[in-house]
Amino acid sequence: MKIRNHRLIRDDGSALAYLASPHAGRSISPRFLVLHYTAGSSAGGTVAWFCSPASRVSAHLVIARDGSVTQLVPFNREAWHAGQSRWGSLSGLNHHSIGIELDNAGCLIRSGGKWVSPLSRRSYPESEVTVACHRNDPPGTPPCGWHAYTPEQIEATLECGMALVDQYGLADVLGHDDIAPGRKRDPGPDFPLESVRARLLGRRDDHPERYRTTARLYVRSGPGPECAALPGTPLPPATVVEVLAKRGLWWEVDVVGEVNGVMDLVGWCHSKYLEAIGG
Numbered sequence: 001m002k003i004r005n006h007r008l009i010r011d012d013g014s015a016l017a018y019l020a021s022p023h024a025g026r027s028i029s030p031r032f033l034v035l036h037y038t039a040g041s042s043a044g045g046t047v048a049w050f051c052s053p054a055s056r057v058s059a060h061l062v063i064a065r066d067g068s069v070t071q072l073v074p075f076n077r078e079a080w081h082a083g084q085s086r087w088g089s090l091s092g093l094n095h096h097s098i099g100i101e102l103d104n105a106g107c108l109i110r111s112g113g114k115w116v117s118p119l120s121r122r123s124y125p126e127s128e129v130t131v132a133c134h135r136n137d138p139p140g141t142p143p144c145g146w147h148a149y150t151p152e153q154i155e156a157t158l159e160c161g162m163a164l165v166d167q168y169g170l171a172d173v174l175g176h177d178d179i180a181p182g183r184k185r186d187p188g189p190d191f192p193l194e195s196v197r198a199r200l201l202g203r204r205d206d207h208p209e210r211y212r213t214t215a216r217l218y219v220r221s222g223p224g225p226e227c228a229a230l231p232g233t234p235l236p237p238a239t240v241v242e243v244l245a246k247r248g249l250w251w252e253v254d255v256v257g258e259v260n261g262v263m264d265l266v267g268w269c270h271s272k273y274l275e276a277i278g279g
């Protein structure tokens with residue numbers, strides 16, 4: 001995925017679902033990504049609510065359980081997802097962040113031998129429930145149930161997050177429970193916030209990440225298949241490269257050593273054909 005005119009588009013340039021929410025505020029220069037659960041029972045219901053004049057709430061993106069993404073507010077405008085919130089010296093995080101809502105029922109209670117949403121009264125099977133304490137709970141608080149996120153949602157969050165971090169140079173990835181800890185518990189213990197944060201921000205390490213090609217691979221003049229292949233490519237399988245930058249699934253690489261008679265080849269390739277070396 002990539003971003004054009006503050007809207008998310010697919011790598012092939014086609015548009016994702018976009019429904020304009022009336023709840024969009026001032027211009028912003030986002031610095032953070034804030035993750036939420038909807039505590040609702042369908043992505044369609046959440047999108048409809050965010051577009052309803054009565055709701056007074058919105059988010060930039062809603063990610064359904066099948067991983068499909070709907071955008072409601074351009075990334076350079078405030079969406080109304082954070083409410084009263086604080087991070088470091090900043091307050092009112094709507095003005096500093098991009099908000100992603102994941103369709104998830106949130107905290108579930110035990111009722112009649114089932115896990116039930118206290119809001120919708122809908123029940124969820126054991127296979128979709130994680131029993132855990134929240135990290136903000138005081139010691140001794142009993143665990144409760146949390147509706148599990150789907151792998152498709154986590155993957156979509158990573159894909160959108162990569163495009164957003166690259167486009168806006170975001171400084172951190174936060175939960176609503178980080179910026180409004182007394183008031184909010186989302187995205188909650190089932191969301192792998194630490195690993196998502198590491199995946200999205202980890203590339204800023206001082207040591208370049210080294211990868212090995214898994215197939216014959218063209219290195220191109222820019223991040224996309226329409227860009228010209230560079231002389232000396234395709235690289236043979238098992239060529240070692242260092243990753244300089246990432247733009248969605250297209251990564252800028254520095255080829256280590258001489259390949260096909262060309263030294264220090266630098267260009268862009270599709271990350272699908274790269275595997276990490278070592279840990």
Ligand SMILES: [Zn+2]
Binds near residue numbers: 037081176184186
């Ligand atoms: Zn929230």
